[in-house]
Amino acid sequence: MPNAKMFPFEEIVVTYKGGVKITLAGEELAWSLQYGPSQGYRPLLEKMRQFQEYWHKPVQNHWDILVTSGSMEACSMVLEMVIDIGDPIMVQVPTYEGILNALAPLIPEFIDIAQDQDGIIPENIMKVCEKRIRSGKPMPKLLYVNPTGANPTGTVLTESRRRRIYELAEMYNFLILEDDPYCFLHFVDSKPTTFLELDSSGRVIRLDSFSKVLSAGLRLGVVTANKEIIGKLIKHMTTTSMHASSLSQMLLLKFLDTWGLEGKQQHFNDVQNFYRERRDIMLSIIEKHLTGLAEWNVPKAGMFFWIRIKKMKDVMELASKKCTSQKIFLIPGHAFNYDRSKPDAHLRLCYSYATPEEIDKALSTLAKLIREEIKNED
Ligand SMILES: Cc1ncc(COP(=O)(O)O)c(C=O)c1O
Numbered sequence: 001m002p003n004a005k006m007f008p009f010e011e012i013v014v015t016y017k018g019g020v021k022i023t024l025a026g027e028e029l030a031w032s033l034q035y036g037p038s039q040g041y042r043p044l045l046e047k048m049r050q051f052q053e054y055w056h057k058p059v060q061n062h063w064d065i066l067v068t069s070g071s072m073e074a075c076s077m078v079l080e081m082v083i084d085i086g087d088p089i090m091v092q093v094p095t096y097e098g099i100l101n102a103l104a105p106l107i108p109e110f111i112d113i114a115q116d117q118d119g120i121i122p123e124n125i126m127k128v129c130e131k132r133i134r135s136g137k138p139m140p141k142l143l144y145v146n147p148t149g150a151n152p153t154g155t156v157l158t159e160s161r162r163r164r165i166y167e168l169a170e171m172y173n174f175l176i177l178e179d180d181p182y183c184f185l186h187f188v189d190s191k192p193t194t195f196l197e198l199d200s201s202g203r204v205i206r207l208d209s210f211s212k213v214l215s216a217g218l219r220l221g222v223v224t225a226n227k228e229i230i231g232k233l234i235k236h237m238t239t240t241s242m243h244a245s246s247l248s249q250m251l252l253l254k255f256l257d258t259w260g261l262e263g264k265q266q267h268f269n270d271v272q273n274f275y276r277e278r279r280d281i282m283l284s285i286i287e288k289h290l291t292g293l294a295e296w297n298v299p300k301a302g303m304f305f306w307i308r309i310k311k312m313k314d315v316m317e318l319a320s321k322k323c324t325s326q327k328i329f330l331i332p333g334h335a336f337n338y339d340r341s342k343p344d345a346h347l348r349l350c351y352s353y354a355t356p357e358e359i360d361k362a363l364s365t366l367a368k369l370i371r372e373e374i375k376n377e378d
Helices: 026-032 042-056 071-082 097-106 122-135 159-172 227-238 246-290 316-325 356-377
Strands: 012-015 021-024 063-068 088-093 109-116 142-145 175-179 204-209 221-226 294-296 304-309 346-350
Touching: 012 246, 021 026, 021 246, 026 246, 042 063, 042 221, 042 246, 063 071, 063 227, 071 097, 071 175, 071 204, 071 221, 071 227, 088 097, 088 122, 109 122, 122 159, 142 159, 159 175, 221 227, 246 294, 246 304, 246 356, 316 356
Parallel strands: 088 109, 088 142, 142 175, 175 204
Antiparallel strands: 012 021, 063 221, 204 221, 294 304, 304 346
């Protein structure tokens, strides 16, 4: 371990929104610049366990946490731990492209679980499992799901579906990988129940991310799962990135300490209000320009609209060439399918960043491009 006295920092001063200022010096500064335990900084682990108790109320006692460099790292570690070549796994489709990229080298057998406006459909899980039992095929090891604000569809699983899916996991004995980075970015009446809250038998691996509410660049996330799983993931962490950034962990701890419960609740409310407003703005612009050309569901959480262009079979050329050349950046549906060669008529539009004027201009141009494409196809 290097001697922190030789690191060229005197102090690090941070001012959080609202004016709260913290100064890292002495021991805290040395800790922030030093190697640390793979599981996470002990005071942060304590705080995060309280945080999880408060927000997700785990029902089983045998759980613990691991601090990671965001939920993507956590996903990769979990998938590498669980999956051998050819193992069947169930994924919500369409699927966040980062997960597809993490899964590709593991070569699993993908089992699609379709979504409607309320998220993945439990009956599909049941049908798949029953069919596999009948044909003697190996059962899926795991279900990958974004319960709140699925990327890219923006759906929120209903309470009854969450309960039903957990029952099915018990019945058919699969793990649930609950990747929930948009958990605090929902536009429904109250925070949805998480799978962790339903998990009486330790089969849920919950991934939280601080990327959408604190900072994406600090690279912080937390895995919450039963202690055996956490133990294995800690070993994985020890031999890969060793631990999440010490400085980031210290800043998270200070945020959790200094903002108090009300401050955090207020911050999460502010984040929700901000994105809800953005969603509403994009919705009205979509209605203005794309009515008749596309269909969509209104996202109930997250940052994305998932729209289907009605009279086109495939949007790859439109999205990747025509839109890009007009400086419109949107993602074609292909990116969310493990078979990227399949034709797809969906586009993912993001409302987190662009101004209303930029969105209006982009969607007006998109509508023009779609009309031209349809005319050419006719
Ligand atoms: C569904 C989903 N999982 C994981 C991630 C990655 O999150 P993190 O920044 O915590 O690694 C994202 C980022 O957009 C996401 O949408």
